Amino acid sequence: MxxxxxxxxxxxxxxxxxxxxxxxxxxxxxxxxxxxxxxxxxxxxxxxxxxxxxxxxxxxxxxxxxxxxxxxxxxxxxxxxxxxxxxxxxxxxxxxxxxxxxxxxRGELHDAYAVTEEHAGSDPSGIATTATRVADGWRLDGEKWFVTYGDVAAVFIVMALAPSPTLFLVPADTPGISVVDDPPFTHTYPHGHPTIRFDGVLVGEDAVIGGVGGGDDLQRAWFAEERLGIAARGCGAMLRLIEETTAWAIAREQGGARIIDHQGVAFPLADSAADAAAGRLLGLEVARLADAGEDPKVVHAKASMAKLFVSEAANRCADRCLQIWGGRGYTRTNVAERFWRELRVDRIWEGTSEIQRLIVARALERRGVQRVLW
Ligand SMILES: Cc1cc2nc3c(=O)[nH]c(=O)nc-3n(C[C@H](O)[C@H](O)[C@H](O)COP(=O)(O)OP(=O)(O)OC[C@H]3O[C@@H](n4cnc5c(N)ncnc54)[C@H](O)[C@@H]3O)c2cc1C
Known part of the structure; x- marks a missing residue:
């Protein structure tokens, strides 16, 4: 096979x-x-x-x-x-x-992960959603923003203060859950990112996942995997962009020459190729370290570095490729146009580029420069 x-x-x-x-x-x-x-x-x-x-x-x-x-x-x-x-x-x-x-x-249901709130984005320690003990379980109160899959999910993974950060599995049809907003976003994706309210939502003891107070540890592992996934998909996006744009630049002639023979077209392609190759090596190295059982804190920092580098590089690449397509690059049927819009969120979700920089800088201090670089 x-x-x-x-x-x-x-x-x-x-x-x-x-x-x-x-x-x-x-x-x-x-x-x-x-x-x-x-x-x-x-x-x-x-x-x-x-x-x-x-x-x-x-x-x-x-x-x-x-x-x-x-x-x-x-x-x-x-x-x-x-x-x-x-x-x-x-x-x-x-x-x-x-x-x-x-x-x-098996493809029979979706989950959705709800940590972000109106006043707790880059700093998730600022969440205000509470989980209060009641007879036979817990009562959840709060509001979560940008819940990807929130419009189709069968279960919400909700971070709440119990009073220490704790994750709960909350069936989406539990009374007290409502969608208060479902804003349109830049990309055209199959599912939304609605704002979900939890008002006096009652769940049993068995709704806790990872133990009371175990939310932060699970969330760190979640972030590391999601960030490496963003890096991987960003590398794939750059591959497709460069493949399709190179083919176009070879076929398209203007001013009596193939446009790839104009330095103004060739150099952005070369810069994008260097970005893509470097990002891929970094991402694969983080994956290899995770497989080798490297210290999760080092893997976490390097996953942040991979997400930072690749998401920024992929945005540069999409912008350059769109430009090389000229007017055709500004149509929604063109892959460069779609990636140009879609890749933008990779610099925001799962922690903005600024937050990834803070994580990497802190790791330089705490884990040592060489462990972060090599
Ligand atoms: C389409 C989409 C889907 C999402 N899906 C989910 C989801 O499924 N589940 C979920 O829980 N969340 C989700 N999010 C939320 C996402 O993780 C947050 O938007 C992100 O972490 C940033 O938080 P914020 O929007 O509140 O911005 P803020 O935290 O308010 O940041 C605003 C600006 O300030 C900067 N900033 C903040 N703090 C610092 C600092 N210390 N140093 C330097 N700069 C700083 C940020 O980098 C940013 O540029 C999603 C967001 C989007 C857009």
Whole structure:
């Protein structure tokens, strides 16, 4: 059988990319969504790092990086239809794993992760959502912003003060949960990022995941994985951008020459290639260190560095490629235009570029320069 990365590349070329323009200009059909899920399961490219007994693939971080990189070659978050689940769910009790993780990896439900609040974004320690003990469980009160998948999720993973930071698994149909806003965003993605209120939401003792007070540790592991995933997908985006734009620059003639022969076109392509190659080496190195059992604090810092570098580089790359496409680059049917909008959020979510810089700088001081660099 081909490697997971090769299977993912074929899947993206054959199943996801043909749906992109339709997804951008409207919505893909329910049949196409079902096809994406079915093909991802059949080709064994879903569920990556999750254990095989839970329905995942049990991949190494390197294998997972190579698959996420391929998903990053497609736009409009079509890969979000590939069955998956946040890594937090793997820390659940056997009952939580049966109820939420296994169905998620079969493509039967979505989870959503809710930490950000109106007054707690870059500094999640400022959250105000409370979990108060009541008979037989907990009462949750608070409001969460930008909850990705919040409009389709069956379960919310909610960070609340109990009184120390604790994660709760809250079924989306629990009384007291409401959507207070569902703003439109820059990208055209299948799912929204609504604002969700929790008013006197009652859950049982069994809703706690990772133990009372265990929220921060689970969240650090979540951040490290999500940030490395952003780096991987950013590398894939740059690969697609440079492939398609190089082909265009070779074929397009202006002023009696191929535009790639104009230095003003060739140099941005070369700079983008150097960015993409460097970012990929860094990302793969972080994945290798995670597989080798390196200190999680070092992996966390290096995942931040990879996310910072690749997300900034991918934005530069998309901007340069759009320019090389000229007027065609400003149409929504052009891949460079879509990436130019879509990659912007990678400098914001899972911690802004400024926050990644703070993490890297703190690691230089605490872990030592050489461990952070090499
Ligand atoms: C599309 C989208 C999807 C999202 N999905 C989720 C989700 O599923 N779950 C979830 O919980 N959250 C989600 N988020 C929230 C995201 O993680 C936050 O938006 C992000 O962490 C920034 O927080 P903020 O928006 O409150 O900005 P703020 O924290 O208010 O920051 C504003 C500006 O100040 C800068 N800044 C803040 N503090 C510092 C500092 N110490 N030093 C230097 N600069 C600083 C920031 O870098 C930024 O430029 C999502 C956001 C978006 C846009």
């Amino acid at each position: 081909n490697s997971a990365g090769e299977r993912a590349r074929a899947f993206v070329d054959e199943v996801l990319i043909p749906c992109e323009v339709q997804a951008e200009l409207g919505r893909i059909s329910a049949d196409d969504v079902a096809l994406i899920r079915r093909e991802a399961l059949a080709r064994e490219i879903s569920g990556g790092l999750h254990a095989r007994e839970h329905g995942g693939q049990g991949w190494t971080h390197v294998e997972w990086f190579l698959v996420e990189e391929q998903f990053g070659r497609s736009t409009n978050a079509l890969s979000w239809h590939v069955p998956t689940a946040y890594n937090v769910l793997a820390h659940g009790s056997p009952e939580q794993i049966e109820r939420w993780l296994k169905p998620a990896l």
